[in-house]
Amino acid sequence: MKHKRWLKFLISAASALLLVSGAHAQQFKARMQTAVPTSSIYFELLKKFSDRIDKMSGGRLKIEVLPDGAVVPAFEILDAVDKGVVESGYAWTHYWSGKHPAAGIFSNPMAGSGAGLDQLSHVAWLFEGGGYDLYRKFYSDILKVNVEPLFVQPMGPDPLGWFKNPINSVADFKKLKYRSPPGITGEIFKEMGISAVALPGGEIVPAAQRGVIDAAEWIGPADDLNLGLHTVWKNYYLQGLHQSTDIGEVLFNKTFWNKLPADIQEIVRTAAMASMTETYTYNVYRNALAVKKLREEFKVQIRDTPRDFFPEFLRATDVVLDRYAAKDPFFKQVLDSQRNFAKTVVPYWTKILDLYSQLGNAALKPAAPAPVKKK
Numbered sequence: 465m466k467h468k469r470w471l472k473f474l475i476s477a478a479s480a481l482l483l484v485s486g487a488h489a490q491q492f493k494a495r496m497q498t499a500v501p502t503s504s505i506y507f508e509l510l511k512k513f514s515d516r517i518d519k520m521s522g523g524r525l526k527i528e529v530l531p532d533g534a535v536v537p538a539f540e541i542l543d544a545v546d547k548g549v550v551e552s553g554y555a556w557t558h559y560w561s562g563k564h565p566a567a568g569i570f571s572n573p574m575a576g577s578g579a580g581l582d583q584l585s586h587v588a589w590l591f592e593g594g595g596y597d598l599y600r601k602f603y604s605d606i607l608k609v610n611v612e613p614l615f616v617q618p619m620g621p622d623p624l625g626w627f628k629n630p631i632n633s634v635a636d637f638k639k640l641k642y643r644s645p646p647g648i649t650g651e652i653f654k655e656m657g658i659s660a661v662a663l664p665g666g667e668i669v670p671a672a673q674r675g676v677i678d679a680a681e682w683i684g685p686a687d688d689l690n691l692g693l694h695t696v697w698k699n700y701y702l703q704g705l706h707q708s709t710d711i712g713e714v715l716f717n718k719t720f721w722n723k724l725p726a727d728i729q730e731i732v733r734t735a736a737m738a739s740m741t742e743t744y745t746y747n748v749y750r751n752a753l754a755v756k757k758l759r760e761e762f763k764v765q766i767r768d769t770p771r772d773f774f775p776e777f778l779r780a781t782d783v784v785l786d787r788y789a790a791k792d793p794f795f796k797q798v799l800d801s802q803r804n805f806a807k808t809v810v811p812y813w814t815k816i817l818d819l820y821s822q823l824g825n826a827a828l829k830p831a832a833p834a835p836v837k838k839k
Contacts, residue, residue: 494551499538503690561647568648579806586709593805612721620710624701625681643680655780672696685754703769
């Protein structure tokens with residue numbers, strides 16, 4: 465009798481082992497439709513994200529990263545992931561502003577939600593201030609789409625952008641047709657009296673060459689260089705408030721996501737966190753190299769944004785954001801969360817940023833000549 469029980473135990477254990485082995489051996493494949501071209505540094509980072517997942521999962525999850533427009537246009541990525549046309553996608557939450565206005569303040573709260581959040585404090589809100597819970601609620605309860613969202617790339621701040629001619633004031637800006645991101649950001653520019661139009665990245669340079677637009681923003685120096693904006697215009701303004709903070713996201717089809725074993729899901733989340741850190745390092749170095757090349761090789765004029773732009777943009781931001789908050793309870797919930805978080809963080813973090821600003825400016829100043837010693 466004991467032998468039979470022992471035999472049954474061995475058979476059960478072997479069966480369980482085979483099931484576990486089979487689960488771990490199962491391979492999953494996903495196509496990731498992105499909203500960036502292959503030349504983008506963020507496409508390069510997504511390839512690293514995919515490669516990291518491949519290695520950490522032992523080849524059990526392989527993600528093919530596809531450039532802008534490979535399967536669907538950029539502004540259709542969410543719908544494609546929701547319906548399972550592709551298993552995953554990469555864009556920015558504000559691309560879905562047409563579905564709900566709160567989309568814009570998740571990926572790029574304009575002027576830090578009018579409260580001074582910068583890129584790092586925006587990320588801090590996500591992980592320490594309840595932002596990630598609201599982000600998931602946005603997709604599951606508000607948009608009611610079949611996706612699992614993850615933030616992967618904190619890429620802000622985005623420059624104000626490229627201009628046909630120099631501008632010295634907001635009044636000069638108002639005379640131009642300007643490519644801006646879609647949604648609330650465009651409304652803020654319009655509140656300022658600026659003619660703003662949304663275009664996908666691939667359409668910006670052709671529109672500029674045809675004279676359809678007089679100025680445009682895209683992502684940052686490295687990507688702007690790759691896109692070729694310097695071949696059309698030579699006036700570049702690095703300080704922008706429209707996307708003073710900006711985070712790219714990866715969306716997985718929820719049905720596909722739920723089929724992944726728990727350990728692979730955690731691997732993807734961990735790879736997303738690693739990608740956020742890696743993006744910071746890319747932004748600092750790659751953009752600095754690009755600015756140097758733009759200035760020295762292509763004779764681009766790196767200019768300071770007119771001072772009257774900042775208070776005027778903050779004024780317009782508060783008008784537009786408060787208007788949406790009055791209309792939509794969820795928008796108000798997200799905005800209040802960000803602004804309340806900013807009340808705690810911004811007073812401290814601004815002092816820290818001032819340290820680095822003063823340090824950098826001091827280092828950039830030429831050393832004073834040594835005093836001549838009298839004989």
